[in-house]
Amino acid sequence: MAMVAWLFTALVITQTYTANLASMLTVQKLEASISNIETLQKINASVGNGKGTFVKTYLEEVLDFPAESIKSYTTPNDLVDALRNKEIAAAFLEVPFAKLFLARFCKEFMIAGPTYLIGGFGFAFPRGYPLLRDVDKALLKVSESGKYRKLEESMIGSEKCEDTDVKDESSSLSPNSFFILFVLSGGVSTIALTLYTISAHKSCVQQNAIWRLMLAVIKRWRNHNRGFSRRVSDLPQTELKNCPKATNLQIQV
Structure with missing residues (x-):
């Protein structure tokens, strides 16, 4: 009976350790430190965006962020340094730039919260421009034929993950994970x-x-x-x- 009791104890410890390990790996992969705008505004956190874009105006006028809490950065590396040094708590980028940014820094950052839909990019032509109809047809053809998605996938796929120095503890399990x-x-x-x-x-x-x-x-x-x-x-x-x-x-x- 004593042998059975001790073996049962070993089984309980094994199951508990395995469950805790699985939960830690799941939390590391799915959870972000800040998941919504309300939290950012509540703690009066600083946020970043790309310099020279309309995002700053959108943050001030639509999302009601104070102007002194918004910081603009020129390059993706400057934005990464600000996030790593905790100068800003989050970054707001256009969807195409956000996809390229995450493709380059795939292990350290993630998208959190909702995506806000806006008008997007546009082309301005003089009134009565003769090639306006041809441009519209070309854009519709690219969008409907799937070339736009293929172009997007090729651009994102060409980006290599640069944050290789970040330890990816949740990517795989080794015998050391089960040493204890x-x-x-x-x-x-x-x-x-x-x-x-x-x-x-x-x-x-x-x-x-x-x-x-x-x-x-x-x-x-x-x-x-x-x-x-x-x-x-x-x-x-x-x-x-x-x-x-x-x-x-x-x-x-």
Whole structure:
């Protein structure tokens, strides 16, 4: 029973460790530190955007961010440094730039919160421009034929992840991830085996002592019976020696 109890304990520890490891890996992959605009505004956090874009105006006039909380950056590397140094808590980028940014820095950053739809980019031509209809047809043809999506995928696919120095602890599991589990399982199994061996040894010693006691009692009982039988067998011979013969008894009568 003790062996079964210890093995059950090892099983519980194994399942608990595996569940905790799975939960930690899931949380590392899915959760972001800040997931909505309300949290940013509540803590009065600074946010970043690309310099020279309409995003700053959108943040001020539509999303109601204070102007002093908005910082503009020229290059993606400047934006990355600001995020790493916690100068800003989040960055607002146009969707195409955001996709390229995440393709380049794929391990360290992620998209959080909703995507805000706006008008997008446009082309301005003089009134009565003769090629306006041809441009519209070309844009519709590119969009409807799927060339636009293929172009987007090729541009994003050409970007290589540059943050290779960031440790990706959640990408894969190695034997080191289960080192503690092996130690716990081996330790509990060793303790259970040791206790079982000690218990079995004590049981054998007790059984040997009982058998020795029983053999000693039987041996003493047998010796006692032998001595009693000898005394009984010697008693008639003594009485015959002391008693008168039968002929003498008849004469006296």
